[in-house]
Amino acid sequence: MSLLLNLAKEAEVEEKIRQMFAGEHINQTENRAVLHVALRAPKDEVITFDGKNVVPDVHQVLEKIKVFSDKVRSGEWVGATGKPLTDVVCIGIGGSFLGPLFVHTALQTEPKSAEAAGNRQLRFLSNVDPVDISLNLDGLQPETTLVVVVSKTFTTAETMLNARTVRSWIISSLGESAVAKHMVAVSTNLKLVGEFGINTDNAFGFWDWVGGRYSVCSAVGVLPLALQYGFENVSQFLQGAWDMDTCFRDAPFDENIPVLLGLITTWNATFLGFSSRAILPYCQALSKLAPHIQQVSMESNGKGVTIEGLPIPYPTGQIDFGEPGTNGQHSFYQLIHQGRVVPCDFIGVIKSQHPVYLKGEMVSNHDELMCNFFAQADALANGKTREELLTEGVSEALVPHKTFTGNRPSSSILLPALTPYTVGQLLSMYEHQVAVQGFILGVNSFDQWGVELGKVLALKVRKQVSKSRTEGGKVTDFNYSTNYLLNRYLQEKEENTETFG
Ligand SMILES: O=P(O)(O)OC[C@H]1O[C@H](O)[C@H](O)[C@@H](O)[C@@H]1O
Numbered sequence: 275m276s277l278l279l280n281l282a283k284e285a286e287v288e289e290k291i292r293q294m295f296a297g298e299h300i301n302q303t304e305n306r307a308v309l310h311v312a313l314r315a316p317k318d319e320v321i322t323f324d325g326k327n328v329v330p331d332v333h334q335v336l337e338k339i340k341v342f343s344d345k346v347r348s349g350e351w352v353g354a355t356g357k358p359l360t361d362v363v364c365i366g367i368g369g370s371f372l373g374p375l376f377v378h379t380a381l382q383t384e385p386k387s388a389e390a391a392g393n394r395q396l397r398f399l400s401n402v403d404p405v406d407i408s409l410n411l412d413g414l415q416p417e418t419t420l421v422v423v424v425s426k427t428f429t430t431a432e433t434m435l436n437a438r439t440v441r442s443w444i445i446s447s448l449g450e451s452a453v454a455k456h457m458v459a460v461s462t463n464l465k466l467v468g469e470f471g472i473n474t475d476n477a478f479g480f481w482d483w484v485g486g487r488y489s490v491c492s493a494v495g496v497l498p499l500a501l502q503y504g505f506e507n508v509s510q511f512l513q514g515a516w517d518m519d520t521c522f523r524d525a526p527f528d529e530n531i532p533v534l535l536g537l538i539t540t541w542n543a544t545f546l547g548f549s550s551r552a553i554l555p556y557c558q559a560l561s562k563l564a565p566h567i568q569q570v571s572m573e574s575n576g577k578g579v580t581i582e583g584l585p586i587p588y589p590t591g592q593i594d595f596g597e598p599g600t601n602g603q604h605s606f607y608q609l610i611h612q613g614r615v616v617p618c619d620f621i622g623v624i625k626s627q628h629p630v631y632l633k634g635e636m637v638s639n640h641d642e643l644m645c646n647f648f649a650q651a652d653a654l655a656n657g658k659t660r661e662e663l664l665t666e667g668v669s670e671a672l673v674p675h676k677t678f679t680g681n682r683p684s685s686s687i688l689l690p691a692l693t694p695y696t697v698g699q700l701l702s703m704y705e706h707q708v709a710v711q712g713f714i715l716g717v718n719s720f721d722q723w724g725v726e727l728g729k730v731l732a733l734k735v736r737k738q739v740s741k742s743r744t745e746g747g748k749v750t751d752f753n754y755s756t757n758y759l760l761n762r763y764l765q766e767k768e769e770n771t772e773t774f775g
Pocket residue numbers: 367368369370424425426427428429430433486487573722725
């Protein structure tokens with residue numbers, strides 16, 4: 275640890291954290307500041323960007339969300355037919371989806387939040403697959419549904435097609451004028467929101483200095499979550515995130531949770547060369563943590579060059595994946611124990627959101643879950659030797675199969691309970707862990723040029739599919755394999771196309 279702490283010094287992590295909180299343009303390739311911490315700063319905090327304190331702007335939007343969500347929840351805001359809007363469908367993808375879904379999943383079983391949600395429903399439509407539309411609109415009535423279109427850029431192809439599709443679902447049932455009452459937006463691009471036909475009075479802005487994957491504490495997450503759980507619960511979530519932000523900003527490195535986790539993750543992934551990391555919450559309500567951190571981490575640190583543009587001669591980032599324990603144990607843990615070395619983050623909770631104790635059982639249901647949490651880290655660390663197996667009477671033939679090498683790294687994180695506050699802490703902890711790792715690697719953790727090429731090629735394919743569907747003719751403009759697949763795909767006509775209106 276002391277060598278890693280020296281490395282943090284050498285890599286000027288302290289200075290980089292200072293630059294981040296000072297609103298310097300540390301996302302150099304996009305010339306942007308990285309100020310998601312300002313999204314959860316209390317009112318009296320001063321965080322400046324280009325000479326201006328941004329905290330009042332943040333609180334202005336928060337206040338607007340509070341007023342709007344209170345109105346919708348109380349039934350003061352009604353739909354086109356005069357009915358209250360009890361169900362919310364959020365349309366967004368990537369950072370405009372995964373963070374809000376993670377927090378929603380964590381809160382939906384938390385007693386206080388669940389009580390505040392009552393019979394309201396919150397759903398997320400992300401995939402451009404029409405099956406996702408069908409799943410998300412199933413059972414909903416346009417007259418009681420509020421649609422929130424969430425997109426930082428308001429240009430993301432999947433989100434915009436889904437938004438147009440759901441808009442036609444509303445119009446076909448309630449008429450054009452219903453859009454004003456049934457559709458709102460979250461974006462940094464209010465011009466495009468207006469052009470789409472959403473009243474910009476009902477748009478909730480955020481800023482260029484918030485990266486998409488770091489935007490859950492902006493209106494991207496706060497609006498849907500406040501509509502579902504009430505503003506008070508969401509402000510506790512923000513407070514939790516800010517608590518971890520101040521630990522990151524102020525604590526000495528040997529007591530700084532995100533810094534320590536960042537160092538350990540870098541040690542495992544880059545120095546020891548382990549190519550993956552498992553995020554394993556022993557908590558069903560955290561089932562969407564790994565998919566969210568997957569984007570935060572892999573889109574941030576999966577880079578091939580340094581911030582100066584030089585090739586990096588060592589592995590960067592790691593493949594993040596995960597499932598809640600104990601489910602993972604009955605699926606992929608075999609590989610983790612005896613196959614490749616996969617550093618693990620175990621996340622446990624001391625108090626269950628829903629404790630159950632069955633008379634006559636040795637332990638409560640939550641204790642049973644947590645016994646596994648403690649056992650797994652121990653098994654990975656210590657393993658089981660040949661000698662132990664022989665003492666237990668295991669046959670020579672089976673000894674190699676039953677041997678565990680041990681010496682497999684894991685970190686265990688124990689939360690007092692899963693509440694809006696601790697969910698905020700957990701979110702911020704991972705966001706900053708990823709930043710520290712990027713600071714040490716010397717990459718720009720805040721751009722994502724690697725997602726562009728696929729988008730450009732999809733555009734070319736879209737033009738071809740449209741042309742072939744209308745004019746016919748063979749596809750020849752792609753490589754042999756793609757031509758062949760496209761021609762086979764286009765042989766079939768689309769059937770049973772559903773249209774709204
Ligand atoms: O919020 P949007 O502008 O619609 O962007 C949604 C997503 O688009 C791209 O895939 C980016 O790589 C992601 O970082 C982003 O979260």
